[in-house]
Amino acid sequence: xxxxxxxxxxxxxxxxxxxxxxxxxxxxxxxxxxxxxxxxxxxxxxxxxxxxxxxxxxxxxxxxxxxxxxxxxxxxxxxxxxxxxxxxxxxxxxxxxxxxxxxxxxxxxxxxxxxxxxxxxxxxxxxxxxxxxxxxxxxxxxxxxxxxxxxxxxxxxxxxxxxxxxxxxxxxxxxxxxxxxxxxxxxxxxxxxxxxxxxxxxxxxxxxxxxxxxxxxxxxxxxxxxxxxxxxxxxxxxxxxxxxxxxxxxxxxxxxxxxxxxxxxxxxxxxxxxxxxxxxxxxxxxxxxxxxxxxxxxxxxxxxxxxxxxxxxxxxxxxxxxxxxxxxxxxxxxxxxxxxxxxxxxxxxxxxxxxxxxxxxxxxxxxxxxxxxxxxxxxxxxxxxxxxxxxxxxxxxxxxxxxxxxxxxxxxxxxxxxxxxxxxxxxxxxxxx
Numbered sequence: 235x236x237x238x239x240x241x242x243x244x245x246x247x248x249x250x251x252x253x254x255x256x257x258x259x260x261x262x263x264x265x266x267x268x269x270x271x272x273x274x275x276x277x278x279x280x281x282x283x284x285x286x287x288x289x290x291x292x293x294x295x296x297x298x299x300x301x302x303x304x305x306x307x308x309x310x311x312x313x314x315x316x317x318x319x320x321x322x323x324x325x326x327x328x329x330x331x332x333x334x335x336x337x338x339x340x341x342x343x344x345x346x347x348x349x350x351x352x353x354x355x356x357x358x359x360x361x362x363x364x365x366x367x368x369x370x371x372x373x374x375x376x377x378x379x380x381x382x383x384x385x386x387x388x389x390x391x392x393x394x395x396x397x398x399x400x401x402x403x404x405x406x407x408x409x410x411x412x413x414x415x416x417x418x419x420x421x422x423x424x425x426x427x428x429x430x431x432x433x434x435x436x437x438x439x440x441x442x443x444x445x446x447x448x449x450x451x452x453x454x455x456x457x458x459x460x461x462x463x464x465x466x467x468x469x470x471x472x473x474x475x476x477x478x479x480x481x482x483x484x485x486x487x488x489x490x491x492x493x494x495x496x497x498x499x500x501x502x503x504x505x506x507x508x509x510x511x512x513x514x515x516x517x518x519x520x521x522x523x524x525x526x527x528x529x530x531x532x533x534x535x536x537x538x539x540x541x542x543x544x545x546x547x548x549x550x551x552x553x554x555x556x557x558x559x560x561x562x563x564x565x566x567x568x569x570x571x572x573x574x575x576x577x578x579x580x581x582x583x584x585x586x587x588x589x590x591x592x593x594x595x596x597x598x599x600x601x602x603x604x605x606x607x608x609x610x611x612x613x614x615x616x617x618x619x620x621x622x623x624x625x626x627x628x629x630x631x632x633x634x635x636x637x638x639x640x641x642x643x644x645x646x647x648x649x650x651x652x653x654x655x656x657x658x659x660x661x662x663x664x665x666x667x
Contacts, residue, residue, distance in 0.1 A: 276543040276557070278313055280550065281536060283560040285309045290571045290616070294609060298517035301525070302504075305518070307412070308472040308529025309536065314416065315476025318423045326424035333420045337565070338380065339630040341413060343623050344569045345378035345385075348406050351398070357388040364389050381414040384458040397580045405572050412568065415465040419473050430477045438478060441470030442526055449522030468526040472533050479537045492538045496531035503527035558641035563624040570619040577615055578608045 285306035292300045321329045365371040365386035377385040387403040419426075430437040444467040447453050448460070455463050478484050484492065507516060507524035518525040546554050560567060582604060591597055600607075625635035 274544075275540075276546050276554075277541050278316075279557050279561045280543075280546065280553075281309055282313055282564060283553075283557045286560050286564060286567055289568065290575070290612065291609075293572055294575055294612060295605070296514075298515045301518040302516065302528065305525070305529040305532050307469060307519075308525075308533050311415075311419070311469040312472040312476040312479070312533045312537065315419070315423075315473035316480045317476070318420065318473075319427055319477045319480040322424060322427055330420055330424075334417070336627070336630045337413065337417065340565045340569060340623065340626050341381065341410075342379065343626050348387075348403070348573075349375070349378060352388060352391060352403055355388070355391045355398075357391060357403075359386050362386065362388060377410075377414075381410055381417055383414065384461070385410050398576070399579075402576055405576060408572055409569055411461070411465065414462065415469060418462070418466060419470075423473075426474060427477055430474060431481070434478065434481075434483055438471065438474050441467050441474065442530065444470070445523050445526040449526065464522055468522050469529070471526060471530045475530065475533050475537065479540070484534070484537050487538075489538055492534055496534040499527050500531035503531070555640040555642060559620070559639060562636075562639040563620045563627060565627055566620055566624040567616060570623065571612075571616060574615045574619055575608070575612055578611045581611060582607055 284304060288300060288304045288306045291297075292306075318329070318333075321332075359365050359367075359371040359375055360369075361367055362371055365374055371386060374383065374386040377383045385407050387407045389404070390400045391398065391403040426437065445464075448455060448464055448467060454460065475484075503518070503524040503526075506527070507518060507521045510521050510524070512520035514520055518528055545551065546557065582600075585591060585600060585607075586597060591600065621637055624639075625637060628635045628639075
């Protein structure tokens with residue numbers, strides 16, 4: 235398994251989305267530092283939706299440059315950090331308990347499907363040498379229930395000629411890195427916010443300093459422990475930037491200074507990346523220090539220009555329902571998008587058996603447009619996943635279940651999925667996006 239955008243690794247191209255990426259994203263009531271009235275900040279909702287789409291596209295095509303164009307994971311962690319800071323006006327334990335409660339039921343539904351497929355394929359964690367086997371191999375399965383560590387999976391499952399190709403388990407479990415990181419950030423947030431309010435600059439820059447130590451090979455922490463610490467360091471700066479946004483610290487910094495400073499940090503990130511390119515080239519998910527610095531500078535610029543919209547303006551208004559839907563179902567989209575991408579392959583392969591596909595010319599045309607058809611098909615399949623599993627997010631939030639909460643108003647009634655009904659769960663760019 236690679237380390238990032240899923241950990242820091244790029245997702246493989248079509249048919250083999252790499253594990254641990256870009257996105258997900260977490261539907262949540264978006265925090266608004268500058269707002270004077272409670273409610274959602276549609277600018278932040280829009281950012282979360284863009285991050286989710288970018289995660290899906292990244293895992294679909296594997297384009298390394300997407301990690302530069304829009305660092306989804308950094309954006310989502312910053313949005314979640316801002317929301318967490320706002321929520322911590324309440325007792326810390328109740329906030330942590332609420333976040334965990336909203337996160338786990340959607341995870342359990344996902345885990346039930348994935349584990350059932352793994353066990354049906356003959357996988358036995360007690361006898362799997364890749365997981366250590368024995369009692370510890372079985373105990374690791376508990377990470378599918380509470381993601382405090384890395385969930386195990388068979389290195390090879392299915393078959394290249396079957397409905398599920400051999401790396402499906404790795405790809406399916408990939409998004410769970412984000413839930414693990416989110417959970418640890420939530421647990422650490424009361425202490426981080428306490429430190430931020432006393433020594434803001436030290437708390438803000440400490441994760442970048444930690445990344446410079448463990449993300450450059452100066453200090454090496456082996457195994458999944460090293461991956462978890464690296465995740466925490468790389469995205470910790472963005473999480474604390476969310477605190478700074480909510481606390482109003484960013485608006486106190488002159489814009490010219492924030493933008494010019496961010497540009498220098500991002501330039502250094504690209505310079506560092508140029509000398510440490512991995513197998514995926516310019517995929518910053520494989521280069522921890524570059525990823526941390528680029529995401530940090532990018533998020534500073536986005537939050538400096540945060541307009542705190544109550545409604546999406548102008549032409550953006552046409553996307554209002556989709557933005558609302560994606561925010562209300564961010565956990566579902568993030569958890570299931572890799573499985574959905576893999577599902578497009580056997581569906582499209584069936585097209586070769588259609589009567590009008592018996593000529594070489596028709597088959598060649600499908601070969602040439604296969605990736606395009608995958609892109610077209612993945613979105614209605616994500617819609618089906620939302621219908622099948624999205625309502626679990628409502629149950630987890632102690633709300634009545636809704637099939638399609640896009641904010642549309644039923645005839646003669648209140649909105650079915652109002653803008654205020656966001657789920658306070660993790661946002662997800664899969665390790666990565």
